Amino acid sequence: MSEQYQVEEQDQSKRIDKLLTDVMEDVSRSQVQGLLKDEHVQVNGEAVKSNYKVQQGDVITWAIPEPEPMELKAENIDLHIVYEDSDVVVVNKPAGMVVHPAAGHGSGTLVNALLYHCNDLSGINGVERPGIVHRIDKDTSGLLMVAKNDVAHRSLVEQLQQKTVERRYEAIVHGIISHEYGTIDAPIGRDPKDRQRMAVVEGGRDAVTHFQVIKHYDEFTLVECKLETGRTHQIRVHMRYINHPLAGDPKYGPRKTLEMDGQALHAKTLGFEHPKTGEWMSFEVEPPAAFRDMVDYLEERSK
Known part of the structure; x- marks a missing residue:
């Protein structure tokens, strides 16, 4: 097609x-x-x-050709594993890494790296997405939970569906947000004018993002976003919808923006119930150096 x-x-x-x-x-x-x-x-x-x-x-x-049957290869790629046991792995994914193979590429992904580092991954999502419970965009950094068996996978998916998983992101957005807190409750679906993008559309899937201002800068705002749902490109689409698109976002942001390799978005906090013990587990990682450097630049520029 x-x-x-x-x-x-x-x-x-x-x-x-x-x-x-x-x-x-x-x-x-x-x-x-x-x-x-x-x-x-x-x-x-x-x-x-x-x-x-x-x-x-x-x-x-x-037209992207139909992929040939894919035999995934384990690849010795450095991974920042934040937590691991016999049921779950929590990984801090770097910006620039695709989560799972897709048509046209079957190497260099998080899945290839996981296959090298882990003996077992759940098989619910098939051979091309072993262990993958949820995903973040290629140029978004931060925390992902990965299931090592099918029982753990079902539990984590159910928690996502029940909206009990805690997912908080840091983002740099264009403009000065005038209020300290807000909730964006707007359905997301394919953009009817551009099928390569998502947009707020009537009849789209429910999508809710809560945000809190961390700090204002000259022409930009540092915010924390909390996901209630997990739609494709949700934070990027929602912040654009309220006229505060993410800095560096090539798909949803303005042409004149900060010099960054992709959107300024980092999944910093992840919390969930352990699928076996029921214990609440929470993890937090700082944004990568490129994100921190941009915050430092905005600090200097705003003085």
Whole structure:
């Protein structure tokens, strides 16, 4: 099935591989370059090279080939494991790492790393997503819980459905939020104008985000967001909806933003009941250096 994107004014003169990396969800630049090389991408009906600079009005069409049956390989990739026992693993995922394999790439993901570090992972989500209970975006850093067996997996999924899992994020957003606390209760679904994005839409799935201002800066605000639900791109979509999009967000943010590799979003707190013991477990990790450096920059700029 092919998809398409019409180049807008703000995309003018971007390299096509860079633009498609921003437009296509969970696909790396190298994977986009592979699609271009194999002529799975066309501009106005013709194949182009990775360095082609797009023009306003260009119609880009692509079709990701059906994946061949995937044999996942364990890969010795460094992982920051925050907690592990016989039932669950809590991992601090770095920004830039895809959670699980998808069409066009089967290596370098969190799943590949987990297969190397763990003897067993739950099989409920099939061979391509072993152990994966929930996910965070490629360029979002922070905490994820992973199930090591099916019993643990079912328990953690049920907790997510019952909205008892605690998930708190730090984010840098554009603009000065005028109130200290807020709740965004707005349904999320596919953007009817752009199928590569999510949006607040009538008839979408229920989505609730609570936020609290941590600090105001010159033209930006540092916030903590608490998820009540876990929709695709929820915080990114909700903050854009209230006109405070995330800094560095190539998909939902403005063109003029902070110089960052992806959105300024970090999953800092994760709490849940242990699937076997019922004990409440809570974990917290500081944002990565790039996020902290940007906060320091905003501090200096605001003096």
